[in-house]
Amino acid sequence: MSEPDWYEDATIYSLDVKTFNDGDGDGWGDFRGAIERLDYLDELGVDALWIRPFYPSPLRDNGYDVADYYGVDDRLGSLADFREFADRAHERGIRVITDLVFNHTSNEHEWFRRAREDPESEYHDYYLWTSHLADAHQRGNIFPEYEDGVWSYDEVADKHYFHQFYGHQPDLNVANPAVREELYDVLRFWLDRGADGFRIDAAHPMLMPKGHDATTLDETDLGDPIELFKEMRRVVEAEQSDAVLLAEADDEPEHLDYYFGDGEAFHLQFNFVMNAHLTYAVGVKDTWPLQRAEEVLPDVSGVGTWVNFLRNHDEWNLLKLPEEAFEHARGYFGDDDGDSWIFERGHRLRLADLYDGDPGRIAVAHSLLFSLPGSVALQSGDEIGMGADLSLPEREAVRTPMQWDDSPNGGFSTAAPEECYNPAVDEGPSAYDRVNVAAQRGDPDSLLSRVEALVAARDACPEIARGDYRALETDHKETRVHRFEHDGTVLLCAHNLADGYREEVVGFDVDPDTVEHVVGDGEHHVAEGGVTVELDACDYAWLRGEKR
Ligand code: NOJ
Secondary structure, eight states: OOOTTGGGGOEEEEEOHHHHOOSSSSSSOOHHHHHHTHHHHHHHTOSEEEEOOOSSOOOSSTTOSOSOTTOOOTTTOOHHHHHHHHHHHHHTTOEEEEEEEOSBOOTTSHHHHHHHHOTTSGGGGGBOEESOGGGSOOOOOSSTTTOSSSEEEETTTTEEEEOSSOTTSOBBOTTSHHHHHHHHHHHHHHHHTTOOEEEEETHHHHTSOOBOOTTTOOBOOOSSTHHHHHHHHHHHHHHOTTOEEEEOOOOOGGGGGGGGGGGTSOSEEEOHHHHHHHHHHHHHTOSHHHHHHHHHSOOOTTTOEEEEESOOSSOEEOTTSOHHHHHHHHHHHSOTTSTTEETTTEEOOOHHHHTTTOHHHHHHHHHHHHTSSSEEEEETTGGGTOOOOTTSSGGGGGOOOOOOSSSGGGGSOSSOGGGSSSOOOOSSTTOTTTSOHHHHTTOTTSHHHHHHHHHHHHHHOTHHHHSEEEEOOOSSTTEEEEEEEETTEEEEEEEEOSSSOEEEEEEOOBOGGGOEEEEOSOEEEEETTEEEEEEOTTOEEEEEEEBO
């Protein structure tokens, strides 16, 4: 399967083993259960899976609090199950990207236990400590609703330790060469067991200046910070030449190209700027946010690849919107009680909730997503329009079990509902008896079929990842047409975000006899040098022809 450039044009499906499919009936999803659903993922047409953390963990942050980087939580399976899952995925041509959390560990990790118990131990320097809180480096905590700051007192060590997320997630001192060696070993370990790459959690916080030890209180000296990521890439590529690193770096737009390290650090990076703007644009039925995102984003061609997405397993973070739009989005998309707003920055709602469950709007959002340059990440369950359960705490609201059919627990598990890791959504418009895979499969008009068609269309259109790209002028603020040119073909992707009909006439410099309608319900009429696209509410149309 060696293909060095595969990641430049990939559809990556994000899933949490715990909530995907339960193979042994204990109420927790597991690798054996996930293996049974690989045919579904194959049919959907995805190129890679991003498997969220599955390591032993106290699960106080959904597994992003790792207690052992070398194991599998035994409720989810074993190392052998992971291996088999990766092998079965590979047989289908699907790669496996695992999630690695290197900014911090759980406070239950053996390293932290030894670090706090013995200040002389080599593990003490795996973390960041101070005895002089008043002078210590300060910054805001990333979970401001739950944590007052970035230092918490540890009774055993009788010092404060540094943490940018929850207090139970002490930051690793990644400036320490011994810590770096540990991280490289973890990368090698999972590549040896079938992983094809890694999503590196919290890459931005990893590089932030941090308080150092009690005596100097200097900022931790990371050297040239990007060197850490470059070395990680060297380690990964030495092991497997087409393995990838994907950054979760929710940084300011002007700093984002930094993470690609001129083509020597991360291969891929989530595009949080586009995420906020794209999902917002479709919701407010206006295309200005797309133009704005493209204006503020750096040009990364030749150095790295964006991974665009509509939603993920966290809150829908709106901080990248301009202030007025941020304020607007807070009320426009929220639930009536304000329960969905979290961390002073976003909504714990799923994509379908943001668009009032309208399959047409969800589909046109996917068409835009798939027609942007870069790779794509899909959030498990969004392809069928699953909704959130706001009665669950914090971001668990968007982490309910995958809805496979209308049997108990949505076909996720045969256990009693109260045994399930999270309960399946069984009430309201997105309950599993209404929204599920079985009901949508085979129905050509279903959301699932439409998303499947877009994955296939994207595969058939190398223009998107490789071609020259530009947005065309349109007559309506609700319509977006962009154009790609590659290897003698021109591809137009037209979208209507309005609630009603819109028509656009745009240039299309192709031989009319070669025009092919790739995907979408919109109609078109080709005339000399141009094309008229007729789009009903939320319609899209991708048209391709040979350049004259
Ligand atoms: C980002 C992850 O996506 C999120 O779920 C987690 O809480 C934080 N990083 C901390 O690891």
